[in-house]
Amino acid sequence: MRALPGAARVYVGLVVLSAVAAIALGPHAGIEPATLVLVVVLYVVTESISTAMYNGKAGISPSAAASLAAVVLVGPVGAAAGALCAAPFVLRRQNLVKRMFNGGQLALVGYAAGHAFLALGGQVGPPDRADFPWVLVPFCAALGVYGIVNALLVGLLMWCLGEVRLQPPRRVRWRTLATLELASLGYGMLGLFIAVVWGVIGAPAILLVLLPLFIARWAFDQCIAEQRAHEATLATLCQAVETKDYYTRGHCMRVSKGAGMIAQQLGMPAERVQTIRYAGMLHDVGKLGVPTKVLQKPDKLTEEEFAAIQLHPMRGYEIVREIGFLDEALGGIMHHHERMDGSGYPMGLAGTDIPEFGRIISVADAFDCMTSTRSYRKARSIEEAFAELRRGAGTQFDPTMVAALITAVDRDGWELPDAVEPPGDGSAVVAQQDHDDPSVPLRVVREAER
Amino acid sequence: MITEEFYAMRAPRRAGAWRMLDEPVRVLVIAVAAVFAAGSLLWTLVSGFVEGQTALAFGVLIALGELARITLPGNREVAPVASAGAIGYTFLLTIGGDTVHHSGWQVLAVVTVGFALGELPHIAAGRSPEWSDVARRMLVIVVITLAFRPFADVLSPGSADWHWWPALLLMATLVLVGWLTDAITAAAVRAERLRTRITVAFRDELRAHAGLGMAIGSSGILIALASTITGLAGLLVFTAPLLVTQVAFRRFAEVRLTYLQTVRALSRVTEVGGYVAPGHSRRVSRLAKSIGCELGMRESDLLELEYAALMHDIGQLSLRDPVASGATVFALPREQRRIAELGSAVIRETGVLDSVAELVRRQCEPYAGDGDDGPPPLGSRVIKVANAVDDLAGEAADTERVQAVLERLRMDGFGEYDPEVVEAAARAIERAVARW
Structure with a gap:
C-alpha cells in the first residue's frame, strides 16, 4: 500500500484518540463484564465475515448488527469499548492503520448511536416485554445516527486520502450507495434481534442469529464472483472476435473505455455509464458477418462489398439483442455508424434522431481508430485525432460528444495502445483499410466510375 | 419436421388433461397440498378461529412474502419471507407473554389464505406461479406444523422451571426434517421433468436450497422466539435481515441469467x-x-x-x-x-x-x-x-x-x-x- 497522506494519518489518530477518550470518560456503571466479552466476540465475528463490495473500496460489513446489539445490551460506552477491544482480533488481512481506523470508527459510531438510543428513552440491557413496541423509537433513531455518523467518518477518510473529490450530486453512484445503506440498515435491525433473543435464550442467541449473516455474506460473495466471471467472459469473447485482424486488437476494450469516459463527462448516472461500456465493448461483434476478404481487401471496394460492410451494425444488433441487460445499448450498437448529417449507415438517421449511445460510440470508435496503428499508416497523435474529430463535428460527429471526449481525455489522460508489429512471416491477417477511420474513408468504386 | 423446440429442455407442453399424464408425481404433489389447504380451511371454519389478530399479522407477512417471491437458478421459485413467516407462526409459543392456542390446522389455513392473496396479483399480471413449487412450500409447513403444534402447550414458558432447550431442539429438528422432505419432493418433481436420476436430483436440490433453507429456518425460529418478548410489533423488524439475504440471492439469480444470455448470444x-x-x-x-x-x-x-x-x-x-x-x-x-x-x-x-x-x-x-x-x-x-x-x-x-x-x-x-x-x-x- 502506498504511503498515507499526512492528513489521513492525523485523521485516523484523531478518530482513535476520541474513541479512547469517550471510553475513558463515559460512565462505566451497569456494564456487565460477561456480556461485554460476548459483545466483543460478536464484533470479532461480524467484522471478520464482512464482505468487500463496490470495487473493494468500501466494505459492507455486518458489524452494524454487532454495534447496535451492543448499544442495546451494554450502552454507548460498552459499545465503544467492545468495538475497540475487538479490533486486534479481527481475522482479516489489514494493515495496522486500517485496523486502528476500523476499530476507532466502530467505537465512535457505536458511542454516538448509543447516546441517541439513551436520549430517546432507551434502556440499557436486554429489552423485555414491557419495552415493546416503544423501544423501536429509540432503536430506529440509533440506527439512523449509526448510518449518518458512519458515512461521515468514512467520507472524511476518503476525502483525506484524496479518493473522492466533492462531486456534483448527479455523478455520485446513488444506487450503489443506497443499496449499501439499505443492506447496512438490514444488518442493523439484526442488532435488535440479537438483543431480544439474548433476553430469551441467552448467549446461544449469537449462534442462531449469525447463521443468516453467514448465508447472506456467502450469497453476496457468490454474486460478486459471478459478476466478475460474467465481465471477464464478455471481454474475452469480444476480444476473440477481433483476433481476425492483427491491428484491431484491444479496440473494443478501448472504445468501451472511451465511451464510458464520454458518458461520465456528460454526467450520466452510473447505471447508464456501465451500459454504454458494454455497448462499446460489443459494438463491432457484427463485423464477423462481413467476409474476411472484404475487410482485408487492399483495393477499392465494390458497391456490394461496401454494402456488406454497412450491414455489420445490424448484424451486431441481431447477435446481442437477446441479452437482457443491454436494452439502451442495443440502439448504440445498431447506430454507431450514423452521421449527424444523415449520410451514415445503416438507417441514415440524422442529428438527434440518432440514439445518444450511438453518437457516443461513434466518437470513441473513431478516436481509438485514429490513435492506433493501422497497416497502411502509423498511429496519429492525440492532438491530430482531436483536430480530426473537431473537423468532423457537426457533419459526422455530435459536437457535444466530441467536446466531452476532449475534456475527459485532457483531464484523465488516454493510454495509447502499444505500437503493434505483426510477425514478419506473413501469417498475421491485416487489413488495408478500416471502416472506422474518418481520416481515410473507405474507397468505394461508385457505379459511375466503372 | 424437427424445429428448435425439438431439443428444448421442457418439451412443448400439452394442454389440459394430457399434461397430467406426462407428470404424475407433480400432479400428486399439487393434489396433496391442495387437499391439505382445503381441509385446513374447512376444519378452521367448523372448529373456529382463535387469536385473530396474531393470525392476521402473520397472514399479511406470509402474503407479502409470497408476493415478493424470487426465482433461483434452475427455475426454482422460492418465497423466503413467506416460508419464514409460516415457520414462525408454527413455532409461536407466546406473544408478549400471553400463551397462544392456535392449532396446526389454523396455521395451515392462514398459510393457505396468505399464499392465495400473495399469488393473486401475480396471476392477475399473467405470471402464474410454478404450482408444484407453491405446493412444496405448503407441504413443508404441513410437515412441520402437524408435528409441532400438538406439543406447543407443553413447551410454552408457563411454569417456573421452564427452559428453552427442549423447544429449541425440537424446532431445529423439525426444520431439518421439513427441509429434507422438501428436497425429496422437489427432486421427485424435477427428476420426472428432466428425466434425470432421482438421487442426482436429490443432491442438486439439497445443494440448491441449503443456504437459503438454513436462513429461512433460523429466521423462522428467531421470529417465534423473539415474539415472546416483542409481540407483533417485532414481526416487521425481524424480517429485515432475511430480506437482505433474499436480495442477495435475487441478484445472484439475475447475474447468472445475464451470464447465460451473454454466452448464448455471443x-x-x-x-x-x-x-x-x-x-x-x-x-x-x-x-x-x-x-x-x-x-x-x-x-x-x-x-x-x-x-x-x-x-x-x-x-x-x-x-x-x-x-x-x-x-x-x-x-x-x-x-x-x-x-x-x-x-x-x-x-x-x-x-x-x-x-x-x-x-x-x-x-x-x-x-x-x-x-x-x-x-x-x-x-x-x-x-x-x-x-x-x-x-x-x-x-x-x-x-x-x-x-x-x-x-x-x-x-x-x-x-x-x-x-x-x-x-x-x-x-x-x-x-x-x-x-x-
Whole structure:
C-alpha cells in the first residue's frame, strides 16, 4: 500500500484518540463484564465475515448488527469499548492503520448511536416485554445516527486520502450507495434481534442469529464472483472476435473505455455509464458477418462489398439483442455508424434522431481508430485525432460528444495502445483499410466510375 | 419436421388433461397440498378461529412474502419471507407473554389464505406461479406444523422451571426434517421433468436450497422466539435481515441469467460469421443438455456442459476461412483438433472457465482417449455426439434422417463415439419426438 497522506494519518489518530477518550470518560456503571466479552466476540465475528463490495473500496460489513446489539445490551460506552477491544482480533488481512481506523470508527459510531438510543428513552440491557413496541423509537433513531455518523467518518477518510473529490450530486453512484445503506440498515435491525433473543435464550442467541449473516455474506460473495466471471467472459469473447485482424486488437476494450469516459463527462448516472461500456465493448461483434476478404481487401471496394460492410451494425444488433441487460445499448450498437448529417449507415438517421449511445460510440470508435496503428499508416497523435474529430463535428460527429471526449481525455489522460508489429512471416491477417477511420474513408468504386 | 423446440429442455407442453399424464408425481404433489389447504380451511371454519389478530399479522407477512417471491437458478421459485413467516407462526409459543392456542390446522389455513392473496396479483399480471413449487412450500409447513403444534402447550414458558432447550431442539429438528422432505419432493418433481436420476436430483436440490433453507429456518425460529418478548410489533423488524439475504440471492439469480444470455448470444457470432449453420450452437447445447440429464449429470456439471456446448465452435473464429459447410464433423481430424485447441485457448483466457475450456479442448478425441490423459471427460464425449448429430442431421432434419444418423454413430467402428452417450442421445431424441 502506498504511503498515507499526512492528513489521513492525523485523521485516523484523531478518530482513535476520541474513541479512547469517550471510553475513558463515559460512565462505566451497569456494564456487565460477561456480556461485554460476548459483545466483543460478536464484533470479532461480524467484522471478520464482512464482505468487500463496490470495487473493494468500501466494505459492507455486518458489524452494524454487532454495534447496535451492543448499544442495546451494554450502552454507548460498552459499545465503544467492545468495538475497540475487538479490533486486534479481527481475522482479516489489514494493515495496522486500517485496523486502528476500523476499530476507532466502530467505537465512535457505536458511542454516538448509543447516546441517541439513551436520549430517546432507551434502556440499557436486554429489552423485555414491557419495552415493546416503544423501544423501536429509540432503536430506529440509533440506527439512523449509526448510518449518518458512519458515512461521515468514512467520507472524511476518503476525502483525506484524496479518493473522492466533492462531486456534483448527479455523478455520485446513488444506487450503489443506497443499496449499501439499505443492506447496512438490514444488518442493523439484526442488532435488535440479537438483543431480544439474548433476553430469551441467552448467549446461544449469537449462534442462531449469525447463521443468516453467514448465508447472506456467502450469497453476496457468490454474486460478486459471478459478476466478475460474467465481465471477464464478455471481454474475452469480444476480444476473440477481433483476433481476425492483427491491428484491431484491444479496440473494443478501448472504445468501451472511451465511451464510458464520454458518458461520465456528460454526467450520466452510473447505471447508464456501465451500459454504454458494454455497448462499446460489443459494438463491432457484427463485423464477423462481413467476409474476411472484404475487410482485408487492399483495393477499392465494390458497391456490394461496401454494402456488406454497412450491414455489420445490424448484424451486431441481431447477435446481442437477446441479452437482457443491454436494452439502451442495443440502439448504440445498431447506430454507431450514423452521421449527424444523415449520410451514415445503416438507417441514415440524422442529428438527434440518432440514439445518444450511438453518437457516443461513434466518437470513441473513431478516436481509438485514429490513435492506433493501422497497416497502411502509423498511429496519429492525440492532438491530430482531436483536430480530426473537431473537423468532423457537426457533419459526422455530435459536437457535444466530441467536446466531452476532449475534456475527459485532457483531464484523465488516454493510454495509447502499444505500437503493434505483426510477425514478419506473413501469417498475421491485416487489413488495408478500416471502416472506422474518418481520416481515410473507405474507397468505394461508385457505379459511375466503372 | 424437427424445429428448435425439438431439443428444448421442457418439451412443448400439452394442454389440459394430457399434461397430467406426462407428470404424475407433480400432479400428486399439487393434489396433496391442495387437499391439505382445503381441509385446513374447512376444519378452521367448523372448529373456529382463535387469536385473530396474531393470525392476521402473520397472514399479511406470509402474503407479502409470497408476493415478493424470487426465482433461483434452475427455475426454482422460492418465497423466503413467506416460508419464514409460516415457520414462525408454527413455532409461536407466546406473544408478549400471553400463551397462544392456535392449532396446526389454523396455521395451515392462514398459510393457505396468505399464499392465495400473495399469488393473486401475480396471476392477475399473467405470471402464474410454478404450482408444484407453491405446493412444496405448503407441504413443508404441513410437515412441520402437524408435528409441532400438538406439543406447543407443553413447551410454552408457563411454569417456573421452564427452559428453552427442549423447544429449541425440537424446532431445529423439525426444520431439518421439513427441509429434507422438501428436497425429496422437489427432486421427485424435477427428476420426472428432466428425466434425470432421482438421487442426482436429490443432491442438486439439497445443494440448491441449503443456504437459503438454513436462513429461512433460523429466521423462522428467531421470529417465534423473539415474539415472546416483542409481540407483533417485532414481526416487521425481524424480517429485515432475511430480506437482505433474499436480495442477495435475487441478484445472484439475475447475474447468472445475464451470464447465460451473454454466452448464448455471443455463441452466435460463429453463425453470423458463416462458420457454422444457423442455430447450430444452440441446438447442440440443448441436445447436449438433455443427453447430460439422461446420463445423470449433476446440475453444476450440466451448466458447464451448456457453456462448453455453446462455445464449442468458438475456435473457428481464429481460422482464416470457414470450414466447408461449417460442419466440423467433415473436417480433417487435425483441423478439428486445432479448432478445439484454439477455442479452448480463447475460453481459458477468461480466467474463470477453466473446466469449460477443458471440455472444449478434448471435444474431438475418440472416447477411449488418444493421449496419456486417459479418456476425455464425459462432457466432451457428450458434445462430440451432439455436434455430430446436428452436423449430420442438419437443421430441418426429419425423424428418419435423425434415426439414420444415430445408426451411423452406433455402427462407427473406430471408437470415436461413446456408445453409452449415443444411446442416451437416442433416448433423449425419442422422448422429444414422442412429446411432439
